[in-house]
Amino acid sequence: SLGAVAGPWSAWMPQNIAAFEGTCVAIPCRFDYPDELRPSAIHGIWYFNSPYPKNYPPVVYKSRTNVVHESFQGRTRLLGDLYLRNCTLQINRLSPELTGKYYFRGDLGGYNQYTYSEHSNLEIINKPTIVSPSEVLAESEVELRCLVPDNCPEMKPIVTWMKHEGLEEHSVYGLVEEEARSWTLVSLLKFTPSRENNGHEVGCKVTYTNTTFEFDGFATLDIKYTPRILEVNSSVEIIEASQVLLVCMVDSNPLALITWLREDVVLLEELATNLTLQLDNVTYTQDGIYTCLAENLYGKENRSLALTVMYAPWKPSVNASVVAVEGEPVTILCSTQSNPEPIITIFKEKKIVATVIYENQLVLEIPVVSHEDDGEYWCMAENQYGQRGSAFNLTVEFAPLILLESKCTAARDTVQCVCAAKSNPEPVITFELPARNVTVNETDREFVYSQKTGYTVTSILTLRGEVDSQLYIVCAARNVYGTKHQQLQFHHSNSLMWAKVGPVGAVVAFAILIAVVCYVSQTRKKKNMNESSSFIQTENPPVVFSGDYRTQGGLEKSESKEICSLESH
Numbered sequence: 403s404l405g406a407v408a409g410p411w412s413a414w415m416p417q418n419i420a421a422f423e424g425t426c427v428a429i430p431c432r433f434d435y436p437d438e439l440r441p442s443a444i445h446g447i448w449y450f451n452s453p454y455p456k457n458y459p460p461v462v463y464k465s466r467t468n469v470v471h472e473s474f475q476g477r478t479r480l481l482g483d484l485y486l487r488n489c490t491l492q493i494n495r496l497s498p499e500l501t502g503k504y505y506f507r508g509d510l511g512g513y514n515q516y517t518y519s520e521h522s523n524l525e526i527i528n529k530p531t532i533v534s535p536s537e538v539l540a541e542s543e544v545e546l547r548c549l550v551p552d553n554c555p556e557m558k559p560i561v562t563w564m565k566h567e568g569l570e571e572h573s574v575y576g577l578v579e580e581e582a583r584s585w586t587l588v589s590l591l592k593f594t595p596s597r598e599n600n601g602h603e604v605g606c607k608v609t610y611t612n613t614t615f616e617f618d619g620f621a622t623l624d625i626k627y628t629p630r631i632l633e634v635n636s637s638v639e640i641i642e643a644s645q646v647l648l649v650c651m652v653d654s655n656p657l658a659l660i661t662w663l664r665e666d667v668v669l670l671e672e673l674a675t676n677l678t679l680q681l682d683n684v685t686y687t688q689d690g691i692y693t694c695l696a697e698n699l700y701g702k703e704n705r706s707l708a709l710t711v712m713y714a715p716w717k718p719s720v721n722a723s724v725v726a727v728e729g730e731p732v733t734i735l736c737s738t739q740s741n742p743e744p745i746i747t748i749f750k751e752k753k754i755v756a757t758v759i760y761e762n763q764l765v766l767e768i769p770v771v772s773h774e775d776d777g778e779y780w781c782m783a784e785n786q787y788g789q790r791g792s793a794f795n796l797t798v799e800f801a802p803l804i805l806l807e808s809k810c811t812a813a814r815d816t817v818q819c820v821c822a823a824k825s826n827p828e829p830v831i832t833f834e835l836p837a838r839n840v841t842v843n844e845t846d847r848e849f850v851y852s853q854k855t856g857y858t859v860t861s862i863l864t865l866r867g868e869v870d871s872q873l874y875i876v877c878a879a880r881n882v883y884g885t886k887h888q889q890l891q892f893h894h895s896n897s898l899m900w901a902k903v904g905p906v907g908a909v910v911a912f913a914i915l916i917a918v919v920c921y922v923s924q925t926r927k928k929k930n931m932n933e934s935s936s937f938i939q940t941e942n943p944p945v946v947f948s949g950d951y952r953t954q955g956g957l958e959k960s961e962s963k964e965i966c967s968l969e970s971h
């Protein structure tokens with residue numbers, strides 16, 4: 403195309419041309435003028451940065467006088483033959499300030515002088531350009547180009563790559579590209595990048611034979627790849643109310659959107675390299691599978707872990723109050739929740755009634771409930787993180803039972819009958835004297851005194867006057883479940899003895915008897931206490947009781963002790 407001239411006054415030269423500092427450049431140029439001019443002499447001028455002589459632009463080259471601007475002194479030479487309409491200009495020892503526009507002016511004598519508007523932009527560079535595709539993906543082949551202008555006829559550039567040795571499957575080859583007579587040496591580096599190559603710097607070096615010129619250019623590899631989760635916590639067991647930090651560290655380019663999920667519910671997300679999920683005061687509701695998900699344009703990865711929240715048993719729930727009739731079956735459920743599952747035990751007065759290991763509920767089954775099962779129970783649940791207990795009452799309703807201590811005692815002029823009966827609801831006790839056709843009960847204060855302890859009612863009937871040998875007294879105890887009758891036995895022996903020794907002797911004998919009884923019973927009690935304390939030590943239940951749990955045995959003992967010490971005084 404250099405030969406084809408667009409019009410009579412026209413020129414051609416590359417619009418852009420580049421060269422390295424210190425080397426040279428040859429700007430190819432061709433000009434034309436109307437053929438009818440037939441000039442006798444042809445001169446040419448190269449101007450720097452302005453086409454107009456009136457502006458006095460620096461003269462780069464002037465064939466008529468060889469007077470040039472000092473910046474170009476000894477640096478320029480016309481390679482072309484003006485008579486062949488060839489205005490090719492060479493500039494040597496290029497320095498950065500020579501970057502700019504170069505205009506050619508033809509001088510054909512007289513008024514036939516003309517500065518062509520076509521001009522060249524010269525760029526003086528000091529490093530080669532490395533061009534990479536807009537997107538470089540890991541694991542797919544890429545080609546980097548190192549562009550080196552090659553417009554100095556006397557100096558040929560040599561291009562070498564630097565720091566490319568570690569790149570997978572790399573290969574290098576060169577080619578020359580021409581664009582409008584401006585030449586570029588292109589060196590290609592082909593390789594398959596890996597994610598590890600991201601951020602790596604490769605270089606391109608330009609040298610010239612027999613010179614010390616060396617120009618380096620560098621490019622940092624920006625390799626896109628799918629996120630990879632480098633580190634995430636493994637499954638963990640945590641104690642309730644503590645703080646948990648779950649860390650997810652991700653390698654990706656570009657940055658990944660990191661998301662923490664619990665069972666598909668998004669808890670936290672951020673565009674980052676790592677994301678920490680902080681859970682304060684964890685509760686059992688936060689137990690579950692946690693997933694860290696990292697995603698960018700090129701793919702995604704996820705990793706999951708199980709967070710197990712360990713906690714002490716909840717206060718067991720039991721049937722609030724159970725009322726049953728003797729003989730019926732009773733089922734009581736004690737249930738709780740804990741992690742790990744607890745040991746559940748049901749106690750009644752320190753005795754283990756039922757127990758279950760590593761289950762959340764315990765069923766106490768009494769196929770035939772007896773009045774002895776009546777009382778307060780505790781259900782205790784325990785694991786290594788703590789224990790909780792709940793109390794419940796089992797109330798057994800039963801028909802009256804007349805107790806052994808029921809009897810009559812006859813003194814000289816009084817008869818005292820004791821009738822003790824136990825039932826739930828508490829019994830109503832009546833004394834019947836069939837021979838006299840009389841029935842008395844506690845409403846008859848003159849004869850009957852009644853006292854109640856727990857389910858036991860003790861009624862004392864006192865009769866004064868002659869003791870009738872025919873007298874027999876029946877005690878009747880009654881509640882909704884039935885009535886029990888029992889004839890009360892007489893104990894006459896004592897009254898006979900009292901008759902023989904007389905009233906004074908009787909008082910003395912009574913005092914001695916009390917003393918003996920107290921001595922014997924106290925000694926026995928001491929012995930019992932010693933025995934029972936050693937018994938308690940060895941038979942201690944394995945589970946520790948909570949502060950709420952109290953025994954009643956101690957109270958009974960101290961009471962009987964007091965009575966005896968009162969009596970012995």
Ligand SMILES: *[C@@H]1O[C@H](CO)[C@@H](O)[C@H](O)[C@H]1NC(C)=O
Nearest residue numbers: 404405432481482483488490
């Ligand atoms: C102009 O002159 C240069 C230097 O002698 C030469 O390399 C080039 O081929 C010439 N151009 C044309 C179009 O003849």
Ligand SMILES: *[C@@H]1O[C@H](CO)[C@@H](O)[C@H](O)[C@H]1NC(C)=O
Nearest residue numbers: 556557558559610611612613
């Ligand atoms: C480099 O210099 C050597 C010795 O001076 C010479 O033989 C050789 O031709 C030169 N090479 C170039 C490319 O100028």
Ligand SMILES: *[C@@H]1O[C@H](CO)[C@@H](O)[C@H](O)[C@H]1NC(C)=O
Nearest residue numbers: 634635636638646647648649
């Ligand atoms: C999770 O990992 C991070 C970093 O290794 C650690 O600091 C943190 O304590 C871990 N969290 C748990 C619950 O183990």
Ligand SMILES: *[C@@H]1O[C@H](CO)[C@@H](O)[C@H](O)[C@H]1NC(C)=O
Nearest residue numbers: 642643644682683684685686
């Ligand atoms: C932890 O959570 C429980 C239940 O939500 C709450 O009662 C307790 O006060 C919390 N403790 C702290 C230290 O925030």
Ligand SMILES: *[C@@H]1O[C@H](CO)[C@@H](O)[C@H](O)[C@H]1NC(C)=O
Nearest residue numbers: 663666693695702703704705
């Ligand atoms: C996690 O990855 C697995 C397989 O790679 C996929 O089946 C699952 O759906 C992913 N989970 C989430 C929450 O993206």
Ligand SMILES: *[C@@H]1O[C@H](CO)[C@@H](O)[C@H](O)[C@H]1NC(C)=O
Nearest residue numbers: 720721724725732733734735
């Ligand atoms: C105790 O509660 C459980 C479940 O609520 C029930 O099956 C059981 O019959 C109850 N027991 C009594 C005695 O009420």
Ligand SMILES: *[C@@H]1O[C@H](CO)[C@@H](O)[C@H](O)[C@H]1NC(C)=O
Nearest residue numbers: 722723777778792793794795
């Ligand atoms: C069980 O009965 C006793 C005596 O009547 C009472 O003091 C206690 O509070 C009851 N306990 C429960 C759990 O109802």
Ligand SMILES: *[C@@H]1O[C@H](CO)[C@@H](O)[C@H](O)[C@H]1NC(C)=O
Nearest residue numbers: 834835836837838839840841
């Ligand atoms: C006892 O009294 C009832 C009625 O009050 C009477 O029917 C009965 O005959 C009497 N029995 C005797 C032995 O007196």
Ligand SMILES: *[C@@H]1O[C@H](CO)[C@@H](O)[C@H](O)[C@H]1NC(C)=O
Nearest residue numbers: 830832841842843844845846
């Ligand atoms: C006691 O006896 C009287 C009459 O003797 C009777 O009215 C009353 O109902 C009896 N009380 C009970 C608790 O049975």
